[in-house]
Amino acid sequence: xxxxxxxxxxxxxxxxxxxxxxxxxxxxxxxxxxxxxxxxxxxxxxxxxxxxxxxxxxxxxxxxxxxxxxxxxxxxxxxxxxxxxxxxxxxxxxxxxxxxxxxxxxxxxxxxxxxxxxxxxxxxxxxxxxxxxxxxxxxxxxxxxxxxxxxxxxxxxxxxxxxxxxxxxxxxxxxxxxxxxxxxxxxxx
Numbered sequence: 406x407x408x409x410x411x412x413x414x415x416x417x418x419x420x421x422x423x424x425x426x427x428x429x430x431x432x433x434x435x436x437x438x439x440x441x442x443x444x445x446x447x448x449x450x451x452x453x454x455x456x457x458x459x460x461x462x463x464x465x466x467x468x469x470x471x472x473x474x475x476x477x478x479x480x481x482x483x484x485x486x487x488x489x490x491x492x493x494x495x496x497x498x499x500x501x502x503x504x505x506x507x508x509x510x511x512x513x514x515x516x517x518x519x520x521x522x523x524x525x526x527x528x529x530x531x532x533x534x535x536x537x538x539x540x541x542x543x544x545x546x547x548x549x550x551x552x553x554x555x556x557x558x559x560x561x562x563x564x565x566x567x568x569x570x571x572x573x574x575x576x577x578x579x580x581x582x583x584x585x586x587x588x589x590x591x592x593x594x
Contacts, residue, residue, distance in 0.1 A: 412449065415439060416456045423460025465535075472532035479521040488512070488519040540582070 415432035422428060429436050443450045480487040489512040494503040511519040552558040560568065 409442075411438075412442075412452075416452055419453065420456040420459040421463070423457060423464060428456075468528075468531045469535060471528045472535055473527070475525050475527040477523050477525050480524050487522040489522050540586075 411432040411434040415428045418428035418431035443453050490509040491512050492507040493510045495506040497504050514520050
């Protein structure tokens with residue numbers, strides 16, 4: 406009888422990471438043993454595939470969050486953090502009255518440390534990938550069509566005109582879809 410106590414910890418880790426080597430380390434089992442068990446057991450193979458699907462779903466949800474909700478990150482300039490600053494009025498040293506001039510000073514947190522300047526950014530690349538996967542109108546995939554023997558497609562003037570009309574109609578349909586989505590969801594740019 407074989408010891409399968411590693412199976413559930415492996416599947417749990419695989420579902421949360423999507424990385425076989427990490428799941429093997431978490432379950433203290435060799436990759437070879439996992440793959441051999443997967444080849445022998447249809448139930449384990451199905452559970453393995455389901456765990457990977459859960460991990461991919463989690464990754465897709467994170468990609469969606471980064472693309473649509475964005476992330477807040479500290480700003481760096483030439484490798485140095487940029488700190489939040491505030492205007493500080495310059496006081497006349499004799500009267501301690503404001504002079505109308507200002508200087509800048511760091512904004513400090515409750516521990517007296519400078520507060521980093523943060524910016525919120527979205528991932529247009531992730532958004533394009535997600536939309537391309539779910540909405541063919543946003544797909545940037547290209548298809549090349551060749552004629553016989555891999556050469557150029559031969560079209561007469563009537564066929565060429567029909568093709569141009571079809572491409573213009575496709576462009577208009579894509580534009581309308583983009584406008585519809587922008588109106589439905591607000592412009593995310």
